[in-house]
Amino acid sequence: MKLEILFEDDDIIIINKPSGLLVIPDRFDPTLPSLNKILEARQKERVWVAHRLDKDTSGVICFAKNEAAHKYLSMIFQERDVNKYYAGLVTGIVVPAEARIENMIAEHPAVHGKMIVAKMGKISVTDYRVSEQWPLFALMQFQIHTGRTHQIRVHMQSIGHPIVCDELYGDGKPFYVSSIKRRYNQAKHEEEERPLLNRLALHAYRLEFEKEDGTLITADAPLPKDMAATVNQLNKWSKQI
Numbered sequence: 030m031k032l033e034i035l036f037e038d039d040d041i042i043i044i045n046k047p048s049g050l051l052v053i054p055d056r057f058d059p060t061l062p063s064l065n066k067i068l069e070a071r072q073k074e075r076v077w078v079a080h081r082l083d084k085d086t087s088g089v090i091c092f093a094k095n096e097a098a099h100k101y102l103s104m105i106f107q108e109r110d111v112n113k114y115y116a117g118l119v120t121g122i123v124v125p126a127e128a129r130i131e132n133m134i135a136e137h138p139a140v141h142g143k144m145i146v147a148k149m150g151k152i153s154v155t156d157y158r159v160s161e162q163w164p165l166f167a168l169m170q171f172q173i174h175t176g177r178t179h180q181i182r183v184h185m186q187s188i189g190h191p192i193v194c195d196e197l198y199g200d201g202k203p204f205y206v207s208s209i210k211r212r213y214n215q216a217k218h219e220e221e222e223r224p225l226l227n228r229l230a231l232h233a234y235r236l237e238f239e240k241e242d243g244t245l246i247t248a249d250a251p252l253p254k255d256m257a258a259t260v261n262q263l264n265k266w267s268k269q270i
Contacts, residue, residue, distance in 0.1 A: 030050075030062070030067055032044050032045075032064075032067065032068070032071070033045040033250075035089060035248040035249070035250060036246060036248050039094065039095075040093065040094055040095060040097075040098035040240065041079075041091055041092065041093055041094060041098055041102070041240075041246070042068065042072075042076065042091070042092050042094060043089060043090070043091045043092075043236065043246075043248040044064065044068070044089075044090055044091075044092070045087070045088060045089060045250040046064055046082055046086075046087055046088060046089075046090045046233075047087055047253075048084075048085050048086065048087040048228045048229065048253070049084065049085060049228060050062065050063070050064050050067075050084065051063040051064065051084050052064050052065060052078060052081050052082055052084075052090065053065050053078055053081075054066060064090070065078055065092065068092060072094070074094070076092040076093065076094055077092060077093040077094075077095075077096070077098070077099035077102075078092060078093075079091045079092060079093055079099065079102035079103065079106060080102075080106050080111075080113075080176060081176075082233055083179065083182075083229070083231070085228050085229035085231075086115075086229060086231045086232065086233060087231075087232045087233070087250075087253050088115070088232045088233030088234055088250045089233045089234065089235060089236040089248045089249070089250045090233065090236075091236060091248070098241075101240075101241045102238075105238055105239075106176065109174055109175070110238065110239070111236065111237070111238040112172065112235070112236070112237035112238065113172065113173050113176075113233065113235075113236060114170065114171065114172050114233070114234055114235040114236075114237075115170070115171040115172075115173065115181055115231060115232060115233050115234065116160070116168065116169065116170055116171070116231075116232045116234050116252060116256070117168075117169050117171060117181060117185070117192050117193075117230055117231040117232065118166055118167070118168055118169070118192065118193040118204075118226075118230035118256065118259060118260075119166065119167050119169055119185050119190040119191065119192055119193060119230075120165065120166060120167075120190055120191060120193060120199065121165070121166070121167070121189065121190045122162060122164070122167065123157075123159050123162065123167045123169070123188075123190050126158065126159040126162070127157065127158045127159065128156075128157060129154065129155070129156050129157075130153075130154070130155045130156075130157065130184040130187065130188065131152070131153070131154045131155075132146050132150075132152075132153060132184075132187065133146065133147055133148055133149070133150035133151060133152060133153065134146060134147070134150045134151060134153045134177045134178070134179075134180060134183055135147035135149055135150030135151070142197075143179075143197055143198075144177070144178050144179045144183050145183065146183060146187050151175075151177060152175060153175045153177040153180050153183075153184070154173070154174040154175050155171055155172070155173050155174070155175075155180060155181055155184045156171065156172045156173075156174070157169050157170065157171050157172075157184075157185075158170045161260070161263075161264070163263045163264075163266070163267050164267070165209065166193065166263055167190070168260055168263075169185075179197070179198070181231060182195055182197065182198045182229075182231070183198065185198075186198040186199065192229060192230055192231050193226065193229075193230035193259075194226060194227060194228055194229055194230050195229055195230075195231075196229075203224030203225075203226060203227035204224055204225050204226035204227070204230075204259055205222055205224050205225065206222070206225055206262055207222055209262065209263065209266045210262075210266060225255065225258055225259050225262060226255045226256065226258075226259045227255075228255070230256055230259070232250070232252060232253060232256060233250065234249060234250055234251070234252070235247065235248065235249050235250075236248045
């Protein structure tokens, strides 16, 4: 697998992770491909995971290339000295257009791998802002100040605006052009319309932090093609209504 490297030096390597790829091996099925193993095969040496992204979330992710860098990265992530920014498509009209969500997140008592808002959970903080609003969807920007499992997905579900194509916290339905275009004419050679977006519409677009020597690292990953194409269609549709 060809990986897009956003930054690399002697201590760290930052990758634009594709959606659908695990960060570390699955403990129940270690044969599934994972980003850290692909990197280790490329580097021909060990890499250390500094933080995580969900399997279906795309975007910026950082790995350490030595133990000293791993120790430092682990510390700044734990102490929240890293700025983490995400973009996501959500359902509905989001009001207010800018706010902070702050609540407790815990594991679901009955569903393995799912999280819920619960009083006995751990504090979680997400700032959001609407970038573009359409009648049925919105493009959002998020900055997370804590790193809870599925944090953005849980927070957006909690205010009634789940991430598009989220099977765990939303309806999981793919995005089809025909769902917004009144006079959509499917190509004659196509037996079935293909979804424009059929994965979790969440992307880590920026990571900012200082290295131990004070060097400021900023890594950016633009919206992937499937999300950008969906935004383009939503903009076209909004002009026609």
